[in-house]
Amino acid sequence: MMSETATEKRTTTVPVLDVRGVKKVYAGSGRSVEAVRDLTFEVSSGELVCIVGPSGAGKTTLLRCIAGLLEPTEGEVVLEGETVTGPPSDMAVVFQEYGRSLFPWMTVQQNVELPLKARRTPRGERDARVADALDAVGLSDVTHAHPWQLSGGMQQRVAIARAVAYGPKVLMMDEPFAAVDAQTRADLEDLVRSIWKRLGVTVLFVTHDIDESVYLGERVLVLSSSPTVILEDVAIDLPDERTQLETRSSPRFSELRSEVYELVQRAKRGERPRSEDSSAGSSPEDTGA
Numbered sequence: 001m002m003s004e005t006a007t008e009k010r011t012t013t014v015p016v017l018d019v020r021g022v023k024k025v026y027a028g029s030g031r032s033v034e035a036v037r038d039l040t041f042e043v044s045s046g047e048l049v050c051i052v053g054p055s056g057a058g059k060t061t062l063l064r065c066i067a068g069l070l071e072p073t074e075g076e077v078v079l080e081g082e083t084v085t086g087p088p089s090d091m092a093v094v095f096q097e098y099g100r101s102l103f104p105w106m107t108v109q110q111n112v113e114l115p116l117k118a119r120r121t122p123r124g125e126r127d128a129r130v131a132d133a134l135d136a137v138g139l140s141d142v143t144h145a146h147p148w149q150l151s152g153g154m155q156q157r158v159a160i161a162r163a164v165a166y167g168p169k170v171l172m173m174d175e176p177f178a179a180v181d182a183q184t185r186a187d188l189e190d191l192v193r194s195i196w197k198r199l200g201v202t203v204l205f206v207t208h209d210i211d212e213s214v215y216l217g218e219r220v221l222v223l224s225s226s227p228t229v230i231l232e233d234v235a236i237d238l239p240d241e242r243t244q245l246e247t248r249s250s251p252r253f254s255e256l257r258s259e260v261y262e263l264v265q266r267a268k269r270g271e272r273p274r275s276e277d278s279s280a281g282s283s284p285e286d287t288g289a
């Protein structure tokens with residue numbers, strides 16, 4: 001099993017990702033929207049960090065800035081010491097809309113190997129990576145099927161396999177399970193944790209779902225409502241081995257869930273982090289909405 005190596009790797013504290021003072025203002029048509037005001041946090045190599053916050057808090061905007069798909073208005077994103085100025089080669093993103101991210105005319109195998117072909121990975125290595133990734137997501141027996149022949153949950157597994165085959169240092173997931181049923185969602189959550197352990201990859205997981213964030217994460221970053229900053233960085237001190245039944249029914253899970261729930265409620269009420277209390281411009285009127 002590879003989990004020991006992955007566990008050792010996760011205990012290191014090298015920041016793989018450094019988000020420094022990121023602000024994003026969308027401008028256009030005579031209207032500007034400050035989606036994100038000032039986000040600063042670090043993610044260590046091999047961590048699994050979840051991001052939650054009220055609707056419209058700027059979770060997707062933040063993720064797109066980190067993925068190099070949007071340019072921050074101020075601040076910077078530093079990945080392994082390099083400022084992100086476009087999609088970094090060692091980052092992969094899994095989006096919610098699996099139906100739109102897979103090519104229907106290509107087989108599962110072809111969809112998963114596409115980014116490797118684009119990177120001109122040699123055939124032998126490509127085949128091995130695709131086989132490993134499909135094995136990791138439990139889809140080795142449908143390599144020649146087309147996405148439309150698979151269930152929604154299986155299609156999302158293909159999208160995850162594609163990201164995994166690429167061998168990213170950082171795997172970002174933007175509400176990846178919002179469109180699947182509850183049972184499939186639980187299976188996919190366990191899949192994310194098993195892949196994370198198996199590969200020792202750093203994972204940044206955006207979700208609306210408070211229970212999901214606590215179940216998956218080692219840390220949960222709670223965003224304030226607009227103008228968005230980090231309201232709280234919550235350490236999830238649950239045991240490393242998690243199961244849907246035992247973990248979710250443990251007293252500590254309930255406590256953490258309540259803590260994050262209360263923080264999200266505070267965010268919705270427009271509360272600001274304590275660090276802003278003494279700073280200028282932090283009056284309740286300044287909380288936007």
Ligand SMILES: Nc1ncnc2c1ncn2[C@@H]1O[C@H](COP(=O)(O)OP(=O)(O)OP(=O)(O)O)[C@@H](O)[C@H]1O
Binds near residue numbers: 035
């Ligand atoms: N391309 C855009 N142009 C203008 N405003 C935008 C654009 N994209 C997002 N916004 C605005 O920025 C704010 C943050 O949006 P974003 O989608 O990042 O939030 P979110 O937390 O991911 O939302 P949700 O949880 O509802 O998916 C919202 O007010 C949104 O309307």
